[in-house]
Amino acid sequence: MSRVMVRVRVNGAWKEAEVDTRTLLVDLLREEFMLTGTHIGCLTGNCGACTVMMDDLSVKSCTVLAAQANGADVLTIEGLAPKDSGTSNLHPIQQAFIQHHGLQCGFCTPGMILSAYQLLMRNPKPTEEEIRVSIAGNLCRCTGYQNILKAISAASERTLQQSGKRALRR
Amino acid sequence: MSAVQVAVTRKQLVGTSQKRMEDPKFVSGSGRYIDDIKLPGMLYAAFVRSPHAHARVLKIDASKALKQPGVKAVLTNDELKGIKNMPTVEDEPETVATPRPVLASKEVNYAGEAVALLLAESKYAAEDALELVEVEYEPLDPVHDLEAAMKAESAKVHDYAPSNLSYHFVYENGDVEGAFRQADEVVKVDLVNQRIHPLPLEPRGVIASYDSGNDLLTIWLSTQDPHGMRNSIADVLNVPAAKVRLIAPDVGGGFGCKGSMYPEDVAVSYASMHVGRPVKWVESRRENLLTTIHGRGQKQHAELAVRRDGRILGLKIKIVSDAGAYTTGLNVEIPKLTYKMGTGVYDIGAYMAEIFSIFTNEVPQEAYRGAGRPEAAYLIERSMNIVARKLRLDPVKIRQVNFIAKDKFPFRTPSGYTYDSGDYHGNLQKALEVSSYERLKAEQREARELGRLVGIGLVTWVEVCGFAPGFGQTAAITVTKTGDVIITAGGHPHGQGHATPLAQIVADELGVDLSKITVVHGDTSMLPWSSVTAGSRSAPLTGSAVLLSARKVRDKMSKIAAHKLGLKDAKLAFEGGKIFPNGDGGKGLTFEKVADLAYDGEKIPPGMEPTLFEYTAFSPANYTFPFGTHIAMVEVEKETGVVKILKYFATDDCGKLINPMVVEGQVHGGVVQGIGQAMIEEIVYDDNGQLLTSTLADYVIPSAESLVEIVWNRTETPTYANPLGVKGIGEAGTIAATPVIVNAVEDALSPYDVTVERMPLRSDYVRSLIKGSG
Amino acid sequence: MMNKPFDYFAPKSISEAVSLLKKHGSGAKLIAGGQSLVPLMNLGLAAPRQIIDLTHIKKDSLSYVKLDKDSLMIGSMTTHSAVENSPQIRRHCRILSETAMTIADVQVRNRGTIGGSVCHADPAGDYLAPLVAVDAEFRAINPKRKVRTISADKFFVDIFTTALKRDELLTEIRVPKRPSTRNGSAYVKHKYVEGGFAIVGAAAVVSVNKDGICDRAKVVLSGVSTRPVRVDMIEKEFRGENLDERAIEEAGRIVREAVHDPLSDIHASADYRREMAVVFAKRALRLALARSRKTGAQHN
DSSP states (O other): OOEEEEEEETTTTEEEEEEEEEEHHHHIIIIISSSSSSSSSSSSSSOOOOOEEETEEEETTSBBBGGGGTTTTOOOOGGTSSSSOOOGGGOOOHHHHTTTTOSSSSSHHHHHHHHHHHHHHOSSSEEEEEEEEHTTSOOOOTTTHEEEEEHHHHHHHHHTTTTTTTHHHO | OOSSOOOOOOOTTTSSSSOOTTHHHHHHOOOGGGGGOOOOOOOOEEEEEOOOEEEEEEEEOOOOTTTTTTTTEEEEEGTTTTTOOOOOOOOTTSSSSOOOOSSSEEEEEEEEEEEEEESSSSSSHHHHHHHTTTEEEEEEOOOOOOOTSSSTTSSSTTTGGGGGEEEEEEEEOOHHHHHHHHHSSSEEEEEEEEOOOOOOOOOOEEEEEEEEETTTEEEEOOSSSHHHHHHHHHHHTTTTTGEEEEEEOOOOOOOGGSOOOOHHHHHHHHHHHHHHHHHHOOOOOHHHHHHHBBEEEEEEEEEEEETTSSSSEEEEEEEEEEEEOOOHHHHHHHHHHHHHHTTTOOOOOOOEEEEEEOOOOOBOOOOOTTTTHHHHHHHHHHHHHHHHHHHHHHHHHHHHBBOOOOOGSEEEEETSSSSSSHHHHHHHHHHHHTTTTTHHHHHHHHHTTTTOOEEEEEEEOOOOBBOOOOEEEEEEEEEEESSEEEESSSSOSSSSSHHHHHHHHHHHHHHGHHHHHHHHEOOOTTTSOOOOOOOTOIIIHHHHHHHHHHHHHHHHHHHHHHHHEEESSOEEEETTTEEETOOGGGGGEEEEHHHHHTOTOOOOOOTOOOOOEEEEEESSSBBBBBBEEEEEEEEEEETTTOOEEEEEEEEEEEEEEEEHHHHHHHHHHHHHHHHHHTTOOOOOOOOTOSSSSSSSTTTOOOOGGOOOOOEEEOOOOOOOOSTTOOOOOHHHHHHHHHHHHHHHHHHTTGGOOOOOOSOOHHHHHHHHHHHHTT | OOOOOOEEEEEHHHHHHHHHHHHHHGGEEEEETTTHHHHHHHSSSSOOOOOEEGGGHHHHHSSSSEEOOOEEETTTTHHHHHHOOOOOOOHHHHHHHHHHHTTOOOHHHHHBBOOOOHTTTOTTTTSSHHHHHHEEEEEEEEEEEEEEEHHHHHHHEEETTSSOOOTTTEEEEEEOOOOOEEEEEEEEEEESSSTTTTTEEEEEEEEEEOOOOOOOOEEEEEESSSEEOOOHHHHTTTTTBBHHHHHHHHHHHHHHOOOOSSSOOHHHHHHHHHHHHHHHHHHHHHHHHHHHHHHTTTOO
């Protein structure tokens, strides 16, 4: 069985693991690094539950081989808020999802939040249409998306009011 | 009631939107779903599945697979010793029971049916070895088309079921023939309610771990029904329920499909007992589409005896329901629910229904959000619009003519339900106001003058929920010695957010802060019984069980406080973490103090048992019947047939509200699922019974991109069926949205005078309606 | 549902990559962004024995957008996002950034590459029609470092099949520059759902002279056939014509004739695809024409 050594900077810290060559990035995160906040919903790149940031770009980690991420900087939902923090220290997007009931079962939520993060990094003041397009690759079966839009819009306003993009940065 | 009266305190939290207690864990990735659980020594299961829709299983040879590194065992049904078949109907002579082994041993009846379980040290090892299990099949003719299946000459799914009939029932209430004789016109309607998938974002999954020392099997299952599954799995395994503990972790959506027991649940449990190690299986999305139950799947026919003024004198319906390959308990009941809710919000005295449930070589159909009621609402609400168009009546008018009047509640329907309460005229009126219905119609007229195909749809829905008398729900409340409150709730949420509304009820009753309350659920070791989370029953039933338990706790704490304070006949208030005589806050005791006293047998009234734990099994007086009006405006692009939703208004009545934010969220999600069925979702099998929609690229569900804002409003008509006056809202949106979109599209196409007979409204189909009319 | 085992190679250079291709032969598969390949592998529909990963090749050797006197040059590993957002592409080949914008969703566009997409040659792939319409050329290199240029028209051979030889690696896509005025192009797409593949994609490129008379009008369709359908008659018939609404209707008739034996699936029947080919071809033509007539506008 072919193995490969993969070294990835995850949520700010370098980690490495020797894995099967066919290991997907999502499995590397979940099975090797125990970061189970990144979820598997389809393995075909359709649902977006496995969305993570890779070198500052949102990607679906079920469509990336772990070996392809060698050397990359990966941000997962676990890394979005500072460690050991309570609710009040959650990232503004996370807080907005709670405030506006932007989640129900929670399964799509980490991927959805990272897609929102990607959007606000690129476009701090998106229109409703731009938000809709930005999360088109993240399926949610519970919320009908309406409160997700509200949450992202609120997070945008809030971060703009505060210190702009810097507030988004973890 | 004792000398100490329980005072009614000012309600503070019930009725207000409160943030959900479970959300911080979900937004930070700390949710714990089935696939997040890893146990030491765990093996991974994978299933050998039939590539055929219908075939005899001649031989299974696992010898090559067993030689693969990492493979521990391959189990076929013959090796599952001492277990029973999967549940089917018992003692129901009118319904064909289908003996079904847990793993198909002689015959497979749908593509994807499991024939063997393979156990290995890793997911990869298990999956890789699957193709080395050699199964010899003798293909048989598959049964696919419902109409063809009913013919005597059709191939049969089961040799013992002629014409593929699972059951056939006829119900007749009132003078149906008389009604049709008196009618000015008889309108006939033929519709297809297509097979669709519940599609929770988290697929199914199970982990079983057998502890031989204690002879205890612990099962973690992504389920809506922990106790029910514990009992069912124990029964099929032939072990005492007492030897099985079932825990539901966080569940990533269910929508009905996780309310059933599946062959994999039993096989994995057996495997763990067999090898003495924990075993895990998590469904892939392909398996999910291939083997998790589907829903809806009915051919529907209605005949309405109509008077010229729009009054419906009589209704006949015929439903041909697609049972799929087997008779399970639920797929017998769901078409009957369609019959029972068939007359909707209308006062129709003469009602006849004929139901056929037909076997096909497809996945069994069971409960998808609404389970039987969306099908009923679809048939009657589409029919009302078709009648209105025939008679050139406004869809509003025909409904007003036929509504059950407000003063007729409780109203006994011809099918035998007693609708608890309703104000259909009032709710419709509010919906017309908030949607500015007249203005919508004016906009539509203007658009039509410009040649645009703009349509308005209207639906007035009702459903039955809060199941049900005799089949209630449970809850217990513990107040710890330290004064913390634990709600142990029956019914396990799969996204609904039970915890916060239940805590709100208790916070009000006991006068404590929400932060003092912990809500736990989903473990069979915590309650003697709890029933399934389904049928929009958690607020009315679990909520009531929690309320009644809280009242018992309060009663006991009142007595303890009064005893301590030396009061008799005093009314005690519970507010702000204190318990005190009404109007005399200075004299009271803290909640914690009273809790502490309760654990000391010498400090409580003589004869009282120490500790604070109260349990309630609540069985309601009746079902509940929430209702509402949905209005949608759509535009059809003539050249392409593309449907665009322009506006959506939902005005619902679910009685009293506990947490409006959560209620509205349920409506949003439900509406979008209903839109999904109307617009894009469909399970498609080819003529050989092969599933063509086996990935999310082919089975598509709505994304954020093509939707509009749902404008939600409400009216409030409480129910007497439970002490909270709440009716339930989980399924409402799904029930209303499907027919309202189709009604709107049919209205948009009114220049062509066509009837929309099927869904989804793919642009191809809509375009064919435009062209077909010439 | 899981991918099958394979040997993994991460070449650091183009020449190393093609040598590996040659060495491993038909069982080997190149992977770029992986947005088509990995899902197919996860479904068990593709099971390469060797994976040669292009993502660790020095970034600017395959991922770039450059200009010279005559051409716009796009490295094969340029992501859809980069194509969408590149100022040069927006300026000199607007139709390509317009196309990139319609592909799937943000995450797929962040990761998927133009080269990977065209080499996958899915008949419903978005780039196919516009690249044929703008007369793009594909440059491929083999282990002997020989560079071969293939016209877009010849590149797409059949469903999931290109003209690339087994040991060739696509390095660059070149698009001829056109004058910034009196040229217009457009890509319009009919999707069965948002973010989904095209039922029909229509690309149109139009050039007009200073009197508004057509020098060139070209329509190419994807999604309707196993390879892009280039509607030759439009190219021939319309030179020297005034492209009025009557001419566009005529173009529609030509498209209807040109679409033989359209694809059919659960999302759209063959007849509907043919009809939509006509509708979207006309839409693309109208839009391209309007853009060509915008005086001084720099649309291409």
